[in-house]
Amino acid sequence: MERRIMNKRKRVFSLHPNKNPKAVFARRYASHLVPALKKINMNKSSSQxxxxxxxxxxxxxxxxxxxxxxxxxAWSRFLQQKLSLSPHDDPVSTTSSSEILERSSKKQGREKHQDRDNGEGEEIKKRLKELQKLLPGGEEMNMEEILSEIGSYIVCLELQMMVLKSIVQDN
Incomplete structure (x- = not known):
């Protein structure tokens, strides 16, 4: 019995924290964001x-x-490229997670009122096109790539929201 518990602990608690992709993302995100926000705050106070x-x-x-x-x-590389090419004073240059949620809720509202006569194949194609628009670089990916990337994108959006909430709560 005791040996079984130890085996479970080994699987649950990694001795190598960098092996946990969620922890790695959160740590990287905070290490990139916090210094940038501090710099912005310092510049804000020095200039109006x-x-x-x-x-x-x-x-x-x-x-x-x-x-x-x-x-x-891949979506990260596309987003990074888009951010470096376009100046940050363009308010439509990127899609934030709040904009994605807003689009999704509007789309669901429209779909309730649409005719349900579309075949399943047409509905799937339509939803894949929407995914293609939401995923950074989705227009340049085939459907197989989109489906493999969308899961990581959603998980990273959720982690981003958790880190941002914790930063706001700490302040």
Whole structure:
């Protein structure tokens, strides 16, 4: 009995914390985001900037930390490339997690009122096209790649929200 418990503990508690991808993402995300936010805060106090510019700068840094924290995924590389090419003063340059949730809820509302005569195949194609639009770089991926990347993207969005909530609660 005692030996069985020890075996379970070995599986649950890793001696190597870097082996846990969720912990690695959270640690990377915080290590990228916190210094950037501190720098923005210092610059904000030294110069009078307008609120919109400040919010766009924070959004850009949050999105860039998100991309840098999950570099092993294709969607992350696409997001990072998009963020580096476009200036952060473009408010439509990236899709934040709150925008994704908002789009999703609007889409669900529209779908309730749509005609249900579409075949299953058409419905699946339509949903895959929506996934393609939501996933950074999705337009350049085939469906197999999208399906393999979307899971990691959702998990990283959830982890991002958890880290951001903990940062807000600490302040």
């Amino acid at each position: 900037t307008n609120r919109q510019s400040f919010e766009q700068t924070v959004k850009h840094e949050v999105d860039m930390a998100f991309a840098l924290s999950a570099q092993e995924f």
